[in-house]
Amino acid sequence: MSRSKIPDTDHFTRNTEADTGGQPESCDEQAVPDNYELEHLHKFQPFLVREKCEELVREEFKGIKYDHDRCRSVSENLRAKILDLLKKLFDRYRFVVQIVTGGKAGQSVLANFEAVWDTDFDDYFMITYKQQDLYAFVMVFAIY
Template identity: 30%
Template structure:
């Protein structure tokens, strides 16, 4: 009887690549938000839709055993500044994030995708 090889991985085969994630996010935001005008009634649905699209695209890339968390914030463009911050406790060797910003005359959108390796 042959011994089975251990299938438990403590390090990813392919790390979460922020550059790849950023490009996908840029593409999705441009496709979905070009020409869109800010409407407060539609923003909750639009935010969820964008987050789901980004998450689905990133899961399809093959970041195996990664938990993908996506946050999308959309606001009205009024020439005012906005600051956002996030704090996470994670393994700097395996976990990472990517962010992308989209703006037009009517709205701004900040999308952040976190890739956290599941041990």
């Protein structure tokens, strides 16, 4: 039984020698250093943006009576403004902004959520807004 010699695997080539004029092209020469950032540059801190988001909520819902269609369009505009603010301040995070609106008619409302996340990096805050015939819950989740 004859064993064939296993080729040297310390040197890999990307192109054939014919493509490079007879010279092997080494992957090592083309290596680009990793630019992956496993840690965030600026950790999400809810207290930095909560007050500004509360101000946006007050401005958007001020003087509005509950109407499903009107509250929907106001909520969409508010969500876009909050997302723009958050994306400017915190890079490398994904944000979820959920807005729940309803009319006050003597009933109670219970809002609940569950999440699986990394407590070192991910966070959230919630804003509750009430006026005479309207309520709104704004939940902002920051996920790294």
